[in-house]
Amino acid sequence: MSTNENSLELLREQLDATNLQLLELLSQRAELAGQLGKLKEAQGVPDFDPVREQQMLDKLIAANRGPFDDATIRQLFKNIFKASLNYQKEEHKKHLIVSRKNQPDSTIIKVKDTLVGGKASIMVAGPCSVESYQQTREVGAALKEAGVPILRGGAFKPRTSPYDFQGLGVEGLQILKRVGDEFGLATISEIVDPRHLEEAIQYIDIIQIGARNMHNFELLKAAGETRTPVLLKRGLAATMEEFLHAAEYIVSRGNTQVMLIERGIRTYEKWTRNTLDISAVPILKKESHLPVLVDVTHSTGRKDILAPCAKAALAAGADGIMVEVHPNPAVALSDAQQQLNIPEFHNFLSEVKESGLFKA
Numbered sequence: 099m100s101t102n103e104n105s106l107e108l109l110r111e112q113l114d115a116t117n118l119q120l121l122e123l124l125s126q127r128a129e130l131a132g133q134l135g136k137l138k139e140a141q142g143v144p145d146f147d148p149v150r151e152q153q154m155l156d157k158l159i160a161a162n163r164g165p166f167d168d169a170t171i172r173q174l175f176k177n178i179f180k181a182s183l184n185y186q187k188e189e190h191k192k193h194l195i196v197s198r199k200n201q202p203d204s205t206i207i208k209v210k211d212t213l214v215g216g217k218a219s220i221m222v223a224g225p226c227s228v229e230s231y232q233q234t235r236e237v238g239a240a241l242k243e244a245g246v247p248i249l250r251g252g253a254f255k256p257r258t259s260p261y262d263f264q265g266l267g268v269e270g271l272q273i274l275k276r277v278g279d280e281f282g283l284a285t286i287s288e289i290v291d292p293r294h295l296e297e298a299i300q301y302i303d304i305i306q307i308g309a310r311n312m313h314n315f316e317l318l319k320a321a322g323e324t325r326t327p328v329l330l331k332r333g334l335a336a337t338m339e340e341f342l343h344a345a346e347y348i349v350s351r352g353n354t355q356v357m358l359i360e361r362g363i364r365t366y367e368k369w370t371r372n373t374l375d376i377s378a379v380p381i382l383k384k385e386s387h388l389p390v391l392v393d394v395t396h397s398t399g400r401k402d403i404l405a406p407c408a409k410a411a412l413a414a415g416a417d418g419i420m421v422e423v424h425p426n427p428a429v430a431l432s433d434a435q436q437q438l439n440i441p442e443f444h445n446f447l448s449e450v451k452e453s454g455l456f457k458a
């Protein structure tokens with residue numbers, strides 16, 4: 099071997115050793131940043147502190163003796179800071195109770211005799227609003243006949259306009275209970291005010307928190323204090339991270355029985371009422387152990403595409419589907435355009451079931 103080759107080999111070995119030293123130092127740095135992140139989390143201080151980052155960079159530039167120029171050193175260390183920050187964020191995610199990193203096994207919620215989030219797919223159906231006992235009973239009978247175990251119906255309606263029908267309130271919940279008891283169905287209804295929760299859970303089996311209230315933190319906390327299962331709708335402009343944090347508000351108060359439901363997000367598209375974010379389904383299933391449902395009615399707002407969207411949701415891994423059904427949609431007091439009538443509901447259900455995607 100020539101002298102040249104010998105020195106080349108030696109320098110390579112030194113570089114390898116230096117790489118390992120750098121790696122060791124980077125790992126040490128990440129661990130320190132992780133400890134710092136935990137302290138900051140406990141104090142409720144954000145991870146990223148631009149002033150502190152600037153101070154660290156200034157010190158490094160002042161100490162830079164070359165051969166790298168200041169701009170290169172700045173860029174290299176900015177990348178190191180960013181990697182540490184990402185590591186801190188990952189650690190935070192691990193800490194969320196709703197995170198699958200925290201609980202690898204899927205949460206299964208038992209409502210009456212029905213399991214949500216288990217092996218079988220679940221269907222939730224019912225009118226947009228509870229309008230009368232007769233109307234709700236007709237839907238309840240249809241669900242019973244179709245073997246659909248959960249009846250939904252709005253009693254407190256958060257409507258876009260204050261002049262639209264606002265719902266029957268507690269009377270609507272009582273009607274749901276009566277029909278639920280009559281047909282052995284579990285019931286679900288939206289609650290909009292923390293003051294109504296205590297009374298509401300005497301009548302309903304699942305508390306729904308609607309899209310417009312996903313960021314109503316006092317309501318989330320109050321629902322977290324109950325031990326009644328909660329169906330949490332994704333806000334119409336909520337990121338998945340915000341959605342999971344909203345769920346965390348509930349479970350962190352001790353109520354671990356939370357189901358997530360994608361109901362469409364607001365985009366520029368006008369041919370659907372909202373845009374069904376199908377990618378939310380596998381992502382939420384991956385990030386969280388909570389059951390994930392898809393509301394095909396409010397996400398699309400049109401009856402002609404409910405079945406394909408339900409099939410897409412199930413194919414993407416959804417644990418269940420929610421759909422609105424009304425005995426006479428034309429005269430419905432809310433969402434008249436998009437509710438299925440009872441024969442249409444039976445057709446919808448058979449089409450979904452025939453696809454083989456709805457697991458029995």
Ligand SMILES: [Mn+2]
Binds near residue numbers: 227433
């Ligand atoms: Mn509706």
